[in-house]
Every structure is written in C-alpha cells, then in structure tokens.
Amino acid sequence: MKPSIPKGTRDFSPAEMSRRNYIFDTVRTVFRRYGYEPLETPAMENLSTLMGKYGEEGDKLLFKILNSGDFSKGANMSEENTNKLATQICEKGLRYDLTVPFARYVVQHQSEITFPFKRYQIQPVWRADRPQKGRYREFYQCDVDVVGTKSLLCEVELIQIVQDVFASLGVRVHLKINNRKILYGIAETIGCADKMIDITVAIDKLDKIGIEAVNKELLERGLTKEAIERLQPILKLEGTNREKLAQICEIIGSCETGRKGIEEVSTIFDIVEELNITLPMELDLSLARGLNYYTGAIFEVKALDYQIGSISGGGRYDDLTGIFGLPNTSGVGISFGADRIYDVLSGLELFPQDSVQNTRALFANFSEKETLESLKLLKMLRENNIAAEIYPDAAKLKKQFDYAQSKGIPHIIFIGSEEIATRTATIKNINTGEQGKVAFDDLVKYFDISK
Amino acid sequence: MKPSIPKGTRDFSPAEMSRRNYIFDTVRTVFRRYGYEPLETPAMENLSTLMGKYGEEGDKLLFKILNSGDFSKGANMSEENTNKLATQICEKGLRYDLTVPFARYVVQHQSEITFPFKRYQIQPVWRADRPQKGRYREFYQCDVDVVGTKSLLCEVELIQIVQDVFASLGVRVHLKINNRKILYGIAETIGCADKMIDITVAIDKLDKIGIEAVNKELLERGLTKEAIERLQPILKLEGTNREKLAQICEIIGSCETGRKGIEEVSTIFDIVEELNITLPMELDLSLARGLNYYTGAIFEVKALDYQIGSISGGGRYDDLTGIFGLPNTSGVGISFGADRIYDVLSGLELFPQDSVQNTRALFANFSEKETLESLKLLKMLRENNIAAEIYPDAAKLKKQFDYAQSKGIPHIIFIGSEEIATRTATIKNINTGEQGKVAFDDLVKYFDISK
Numbered sequence: 001m002k003p004s005i006p007k008g009t010r011d012f013s014p015a016e017m018s019r020r021n022y023i024f025d026t027v028r029t030v031f032r033r034y035g036y037e038p039l040e041t042p043a044m045e046n047l048s049t050l051m052g053k054y055g056e057e058g059d060k061l062l063f064k065i066l067n068s069g070d071f072s073k074g075a076n077m078s079e080e081n082t083n084k085l086a087t088q089i090c091e092k093g094l095r096y097d098l099t100v101p102f103a104r105y106v107v108q109h110q111s112e113i114t115f116p117f118k119r120y121q122i123q124p125v126w127r128a129d130r131p132q133k134g135r136y137r138e139f140y141q142c143d144v145d146v147v148g149t150k151s152l153l154c155e156v157e158l159i160q161i162v163q164d165v166f167a168s169l170g171v172r173v174h175l176k177i178n179n180r181k182i183l184y185g186i187a188e189t190i191g192c193a194d195k196m197i198d199i200t201v202a203i204d205k206l207d208k209i210g211i212e213a214v215n216k217e218l219l220e221r222g223l224t225k226e227a228i229e230r231l232q233p234i235l236k237l238e239g240t241n242r243e244k245l246a247q248i249c250e251i252i253g254s255c256e257t258g259r260k261g262i263e264e265v266s267t268i269f270d271i272v273e274e275l276n277i278t279l280p281m282e283l284d285l286s287l288a289r290g291l292n293y294y295t296g297a298i299f300e301v302k303a304l305d306y307q308i309g310s311i312s313g314g315g316r317y318d319d320l321t322g323i324f325g326l327p328n329t330s331g332v333g334i335s336f337g338a339d340r341i342y343d344v345l346s347g348l349e350l351f352p353q354d355s356v357q358n359t360r361a362l363f364a365n366f367s368e369k370e371t372l373e374s375l376k377l378l379k380m381l382r383e384n385n386i387a388a389e390i391y392p393d394a395a396k397l398k399k400q401f402d403y404a405q406s407k408g409i410p411h412i413i414f415i416g417s418e419e420i421a422t423r424t425a426t427i428k429n430i431n432t433g434e435q436g437k438v439a440f441d442d443l444v445k446y447f448d449i450s451k
Numbered sequence: 452m453k454p455s456i457p458k459g460t461r462d463f464s465p466a467e468m469s470r471r472n473y474i475f476d477t478v479r480t481v482f483r484r485y486g487y488e489p490l491e492t493p494a495m496e497n498l499s500t501l502m503g504k505y506g507e508e509g510d511k512l513l514f515k516i517l518n519s520g521d522f523s524k525g526a527n528m529s530e531e532n533t534n535k536l537a538t539q540i541c542e543k544g545l546r547y548d549l550t551v552p553f554a555r556y557v558v559q560h561q562s563e564i565t566f567p568f569k570r571y572q573i574q575p576v577w578r579a580d581r582p583q584k585g586r587y588r589e590f591y592q593c594d595v596d597v598v599g600t601k602s603l604l605c606e607v608e609l610i611q612i613v614q615d616v617f618a619s620l621g622v623r624v625h626l627k628i629n630n631r632k633i634l635y636g637i638a639e640t641i642g643c644a645d646k647m648i649d650i651t652v653a654i655d656k657l658d659k660i661g662i663e664a665v666n667k668e669l670l671e672r673g674l675t676k677e678a679i680e681r682l683q684p685i686l687k688l689e690g691t692n693r694e695k696l697a698q699i700c701e702i703i704g705s706c707e708t709g710r711k712g713i714e715e716v717s718t719i720f721d722i723v724e725e726l727n728i729t730l731p732m733e734l735d736l737s738l739a740r741g742l743n744y745y746t747g748a749i750f751e752v753k754a755l756d757y758q759i760g761s762i763s764g765g766g767r768y769d770d771l772t773g774i775f776g777l778p779n780t781s782g783v784g785i786s787f788g789a790d791r792i793y794d795v796l797s798g799l800e801l802f803p804q805d806s807v808q809n810t811r812a813l814f815a816n817f818s819e820k821e822t823l824e825s826l827k828l829l830k831m832l833r834e835n836n837i838a839a840e841i842y843p844d845a846a847k848l849k850k851q852f853d854y855a856q857s858k859g860i861p862h863i864i865f866i867g868s869e870e871i872a873t874r875t876a877t878i879k880n881i882n883t884g885e886q887g888k889v890a891f892d893d894l895v896k897y898f899d900i901s902k
Binding site: 002003004005006009010011012013014017018021032033034035037038039040041042043044045046049060061063064065066068069070071072077078080082085086089090091092094104105107108109112114116118119124126128137138146149150151153154156160164271274275324325359362371372375376379382385386387388389390391392393402403406407409 | 457461463469492511522529555575597726776810822837
C-alpha cells in the first residue's frame with residue numbers, strides 16, 4: 001500500500017512552510033499596522049450557514065461531513081436525488097471562504113463586538129473543484145475586512161494595504177477598481193435593470209473570453225440585441241481614470257444609483273491622489289467579480305511581471321450580515337490569495353534567502369563520553385537562544401556532514417578528547433570549508449556575532 | 452434564523468487569538484531552538500490512511516467527508532450497517548491527530564527526506580467525541596517528533612523541550628516517565644505476556660479510577676487472580692526514581708525486554724542528571740498511555756498548580772511507519788495540548804499583559820477637511836511601522852473614545868483646524884487622562900519612545 005493524499009490537497013515540507021510563513025507573516029504585519037485584529041472560525045460550519053450563499057454552483061462545491069453515529073436514522077436512504085439525500089445525512093460542511101463565516105460570526109457575537117469591527121483571518125478553505133494547475137481543493141485565504149461603517153476611508157485603507165503588502169513582498173502590481181452601483185447604472189441605462197446579475201457575470205469574463213463571447217453569453221442570458229448594442233461603447237471606454245469617469249457619467253448620469261457609484265469612485269481617487277499613493281490604479285468598467293453580495297466598490301489586483309490570474313480581490317457589501325438577521329451593517333474587505341502569491345514570488349525568485357530560519361550549528365557525535373560535553377555546550381547555546389543540534393547517533397562523519405548540508409546548517413562543531421582537554425571547540429564552516437578554534441567560554445559570543 | 456456553529460467547535464475572538472498565538476509562538480520558538488522544522492499536512496486524509504490506526508473506538512470518532520458529486524453511484528444504499536455504508540460513500544476523513552499523517556508523510560516523501568527528520572506541526576485535529584467541558588470536536592495539537600534514529604538523546608531532548616516550553620510560559624510542571632518495555636517485562640513476569648495491551652489499558656486508569664477498579668477490569672480482561680496478585684506490589688512501589696528502578700529490576704530482571712527498558716530509563720536519568728535539568732521527573736510504572744504504537748519511553752506532563760488532565764504527552768514508537776510500508780524507522784515525539792495549556796494559563800493568570808499587540812493610536816474623526824491631514828500623518832506613522840488607525844466616520848467623540856477603549860488603544864490624536872495651523876497634534880492618553888501637544892514632525896519619534 002503506497003500512501004497518498006486526496007487529490008487537490010498538499011503537504012507542505014519545511015522549505016515550503018518557511019516560504020509560506022514568510023507570506024503570512026508579511027501580510028499579518030501589514031494588517032496589524034492598520035489596526036486589524038485576528039479572528040479564527042471553525043473549519044466546520046452548519047450546512048445551513050453555508051448553503052445558498054455561493055450560488056447553485058457553490059453549493060455543489062461544498063465538502064459535506066457525514067453525521068456521526070447512525071447517520072441513516074430519519075433519512076430517506078432511497079431518495080434518488082443525491083443533493084437532497086446529502087442534506088439529510090450531513091448537517092455540517094467545510095468552510096468555502098472566510099467571508100460568510102465572518103458574517104455569521106459578526107451576527108452571532110454582535111453584542112460583544114464594538115463596531116466598526118476590523119478583523120483579519122488567515123485560514124484554509126475547501127472547495128470540491130476539479131483540481132488543476134494552480135487550483136487546489138484546500139487552500140489558504142488571507143482576508144481583511146471592516147464592518148459597521150460605510151466610510152470610503154475604508155476603501156482607501158484597503159488600497160493602502162494592497163500597496164503595503166506587495167511593496168513588502170517586492171511584487172509590482174496594479175489594482176483594478178470598479179463599483180457595483182456603476183454597473184447597476186449601466187444595466188438600467190441600457191434598459192436591463194433586472195438583468196444586472198446576468199450582465200455582471202458575463203462581462204466579468206471579458207478579459208478571459210473576449211468581447212464576442214461575452215456578447216453571445218449576454219444574448220443567451222436574455223438581453224436584447226439593442227441592449228447589447230448600447231453596452232458596447234461602455235465596454236470600450238478609454239483614457240485616464242478621470243476621463244473614463246467623465247464619459248461614463250455622461251452615459252449613465254441620469255441614473256441616481258449610477259451617479260452615486262461614480263461619486264464614490266471619484267472620492268476614492270481624490271483621497272488616493274492627496275495621499276500620494278503610488279500604486280497604479282485603473283478604473284475597469286468590465287470588472288464585476290462573480291460574488292453577488294457586492295454592492296459598492298470592487299477591487300482586483302494583478303501582478304505586473306508574472307502571468308497569473310488575480311492575486312487579490314474584494315469589495316464592499318452592504319448587507320452580507322442581513323441573511324443571518326443583522327441588516328444595515330455595511331462592510332468592505334479584500335482577500336489575498338496565498339497560493340498564487342507563492343507562485344508569483346517563486347516565479348520571480350523574490351523569496352528572501354533567509355526566509356528559512358536555520359539551525360546555526362550541529363555538534364558532531366563521536367562517542368558517549370564526548371557527547372556529554374557536547375550536550376552541555378548545546379544546552380548553553382540554546383539557553384542563549386541560539387538554535388543548535390547534536391547529531392543523535394555516532395554515525396560516519398560523512399553522514400553527519402550530509403545532514404548539516406541538507407538542512408542548511410552552516411557550522412559543525414567538533415568536541416573530541418583534545419577539545420575537552422583544552423576546553424576549546426573546533427568549528428568548521430560548511431560553506432567556506434574554513435576551520436577554527438573557539439574557547440568553550442566564547443562559544444555564545446561567537447554565534448551571537450557570526451552570521 | 453439565529454446563526455450558530457456546530458457543537459464542540461469554537462470561534463476565537465481577537466482577544467482569544469492573541470492569547471492562543473502567545474502559546475503557539477512560545478512553543479514554536481522552543482521547537483526551532485532545538486532544530487525542529489515546520490510541516491503541515493492537509494486537513495483531509497484518505498480514510499484508508501486513518502482507519503484502523505486509532506482502535507475501533509477511534510474509527511467511530513473520525514469525521515468522514517461525503518464524496519462529491521453522485522456519491523451513491525456504486526454504493527449499496529440499502530446497506531443497513533452504517534459503518535460499512537459510510538466507507539462506500541466517503542473516501543476522505545478529517546485528520547484525528549498529527550502523528551498518523553506525519554507517519555504517512557514520512558513514508559510518502561522518504562526519498563526527499565534526510566534522516567533523522569526533526570519536525571514540528573501545529574494544526575487542528577477533529578474528533579467526533581461527545582463535547583463536554585474542556586473537550587472539543589476541533590482542537591489544536593502542537594507536535595514535535597524526530598524519526599530515523601533510536602538514540603536516547605532524543606528522549607532527553609524532548610524532556611529539555613518540555614522544561615523550556617513550560618519555563619517560558621511560567622507554568623510549574625512535573626513529568627512522569629515510564630517505558631513500554633518495562634510494562635512488557637511486568638506482563639511477562641506475572642505470566643501474561645500475551646495480555647500486555649489489556650494490562651496497559653487497565654493500569655493506565657489507576658490515577659482516575661483507583662486500584663480496586665483497575666483490578667476488577669484486569670479480571671474482566673481475562674487475567675488470573677494470581678497474576679493480578681503478583682502485579683500489586685509493582686503498582687505500589689515507592690521511593691526515589693533510582694530506588695524504584697532497583698526494585699523493579701529485581702522483580703522483572705529475568706525478562707530481557709524488561710531489562711532493556713530499565714536500562715533505557717536509567718540512561719535517560721543519567722544524562723538528565725549530568726545536564727542539571729531541574730524539571731521534576733517521576734518514574735511512574737502505572738503510566739501506560741492508551742496508544743498502542745508506543746514501544747519505548749512514554750511521557751506525560753502535568754501542571755503542579757492547576758487541576759487538569761495531562762497537558763503534554765508522548766513516547767517512542769519503533770514501527771509507526773511500518774503500516775505504510777517503511778519498516779525499521781524508529782521515532783519519538785511529544786504533543787502539547789494547546790487548549791489545556793490555555794486553560795492553565797488562564798486559571799493561573801499567567802498570560803502576559805502585552806500578549807495583545809495593540810494599535811498605538813487612534814486619530815479622532817471630525818470632518819472631511821481635517822481628516823485629510825490625519826490621513827497623511829497616519830500614513831507617516833504606518834510607514835514607520837507604528838500601528839495606528841483613524842475612526843472611519845465623523846461620529847460623536849464619546850463613541851470614538853469607546854471604540855479606542857474597547858480595543859485597548861492607549862492614545863487618541865486630535866487634528867482640528869488649530870492643530871493644522873500650528874502643525875501640532877493634540878494627544879490624549881486614555882489611561883491617564885493626560886493631554887499634550889506634539890509637533891507633526893515629532894510624532895514618529897514620540898511613538899517610537901512612548902509605550
């Protein structure tokens with residue numbers, strides 16, 4: 001029996017973990033600098049919390065957990081519709097994203113929370129998607145949200161966070177922005193206010209499938225040829241962000257909601273300009289993002305120097321907590337995709353060399369007697385917070401060297417009878433081959449200074 | 452609809468997260484100091500990896516994940532044995548501990564690993580146990596293991612790690628130690644070598660249920676009255692660790708395995724003594740630990756000043772990877788129970804005050820014009836890595852104060868028209884009530900110094 005793991009899942013080796021932790025630590029440090037606090041929710045949520053929140057397609061992608069014990073009790077096991085049967089034998093599911101559990105948390109704990117509530121959450125999510133390159137069934141999201149305020153300062157803050165995170169990581173990015181209210185204005189203006197969702201779903205694919213295919217989908221979704229015709233110039237708007245805003249204002253300005261959206265984006269641009277935020281930003285009227293709970297600003301971030309989908313995205317939702325019984329609690333948030341960011345950093349070789357915090361020294365192991373002296377020195381180093389090890393067996397020196405090499409341990413320390421007699425350690429630098437002597441009493445100082 | 456989470460699971464609020472992270476960070480720092488490297492495995496494992504590894508009882512406690520899509524295809528849905536049916540409609544389960552996934556990892560990746568392999572792993576595990584006080588269905592384990600060596604230096608290292616972790620946390624503990632080989636020696640000596648498992652399972656409960664109940668259980672498990680009689684003096688051994696070792700050696704010394712166990716424990720005691728490790732250690736011959744894969748040393752750690760079950764435990768397993776096809780790869784490890792340690796630190800009020808890394812300053816929000824100036828100063832503080840916020844809305848000052856108070860933000864900064872004219876901020880210390888003026892240009896310095 002050859003052991004394996006479920007498809008679409010991954011083990012993370014020590015080397016990968018160090019790199020992933022570099023990303024998580026960077027993101028976390030920025031989040032904290034902006035006053036966001038950590039939150040964690042359980043991997044399992046009640047299916048009633050998750051179902052119906054991600055569209056029909058999303059429901060199918062939920063991992064469901066079989067009820068424990070006699071799960072068939074009370075279930076109609078001859079039910080042939082497996083979707084229906086599933087909800088009879090499963091009460092729980094694995095979380096699909098961090099936003100819905102967050103909304104559930106806010107409602108459940110509303111009496112303990114001081115609003116506005118700024119939280120970040122870094123946890124895995126699970127989706128029964130077909131695994132493929134860059135798409136996993138278990139992956140980490142890093143979400144940052146603030147709920148309980150409609151202030152556009154929050155949108156600006158998220159833009160600053162995007163700038164900070166990617167500047168810290170050394171990745172050049174640009175940010176696309178749009179506003180759902182503008183999209184509504186467009187839908188109303190072309191006479192399809194009721195088809196707003198269909199329009200957003202279709203034009204969101206513009207980048208991927210091109211204008212022809214988008215138009216075809218719009219037709220299939222019930223838009224008239226005339227409406228599609230009227231949509232074309234909007235999708236083709238060009239110029240600076242300000243120019244685009246002026247043009248779209250002329251087209252949809254008679255729609256109040258649309259005008260509000262334009263105002264919101266303008267205000268954000270104003271503040272961003274005043275603050276000299278240098279992140280490249282583009283108003284993209286085809287940016288829609290699939291999720292239906294967005295009601296205001298929407299964001300998407302792409303890497304400039306590496307070909308991959310968006311590496312971050314989010315937006316404002318005015319009523320996400322409404323489905324759980326707490327209406328009128330607006331929020332805005334953005335999610336960083338750890339796996340894609342990992343791929344970008346790998347592809348561009350941007351991981352710092354010292355993202356792996358290595359053991360500094362390995363004591364070679366000769367025999368029991370010398371070992372005891374090594375153990376005492378080892379204890380002293382560790383007490384001074386210097387990471388060190390001893391090879392556990394008196395194996396061939398070659399083997400001990402290979403071990404140090406594979407773990408990237410830069411120094412090997414030899415404590416033989418001579419060293420014990422003179423109370424002086426022999427230290428070999430694995431990388432340079434240099435060898436030297438250091439008095440036992442100076443060992444801590446040596447490693448405090450040497451790199 | 453009032454939202455809730457599955458029973459036995461928990462949300463962790465920002466305050467709880469900070470405390471939990473204090474524990475994880477402490478444990479992680481110690482693990483690294485001893486040369487252990489991080490590893491993570493997927494939440495889901497194939498059921499074939501998990502089933503049969505935790506006994507019959509454990510199999511029932513596995514959370515099973517319903518196959519996606521048409522799960523009933525190929526399954527006999529009229530199967531009345533729900534255990535059998537479950538394995539037909541579920542291929543995957545949530546991990547039950549970190550040890551079995553680690554063993555699976557080692558076998559699967561054996562060609563990439565340099566042995567001895569020292570890893571730590573801090574991740575949640577899931578068990579469909581009946582929830583009760585202090586027992587959860589989702590909880591975190593912090594495991595540290597080394598595989599690929601039989602060296603007793605590893606046992607000593609784990610003892611040092613226990614000492615270091617709890618010294619760092621400020622918790623006084625004592626460590627119980629025993630050895631499965633001694634337990635085998637006892638079983639053989641009383642004529643029940645074949646009943647070794649029954650004996651360990653029963654005497655492991657000595658602490659909880661007392662000697663009478665243990666003897667009753669031994670009888671039920673098929674031990675003769677004579678055997679139970681011969682066991683009594685062993686369970687009642689008293690004296691120092693060395694005295695106990697001498698006594699047990701007299702009783703079981705004719706059994707080779709038993710003698711080997713005594714030797715191992717003696718060696719560990721010798722080294723611990725030589726190294727002046729001050730952790731109180733007790734040889735406890737009734738310590739057995741339930742898990743059947745242990746073959747050598749077994750450990751258990753208890754808090755001295757707080758009444759709770761063991762807060763850490765582990766042991767040596769000579770053939771855990773054998774079940775996955777890699778025999779003769781001995782390992783030893785120990786697991787720290789984050790939730791119980793949390794309870795101990797809470798109960799003894801040992802969490803440091805500053806375990807919460809707070810926002811340092813909140814800019815009050817008056818009106819749009821002043822806000823822009825605040826935003827610029829805020830940006831400057833954050834660029835200097837000083838965590839700061841602005842209240843997003845121009846709400847009543849009382850509300851903004853309450854917000855700062857509830858988040859433990861110590862300073863409120865006021866930027867009004869006068870402050871802008873004089874380029875001087877007014878800063879109020881929330882705790883002392885003191886109020887002062889700081890020039891815009893000195894703000895960074897002010898927060899770099901002030902605590």
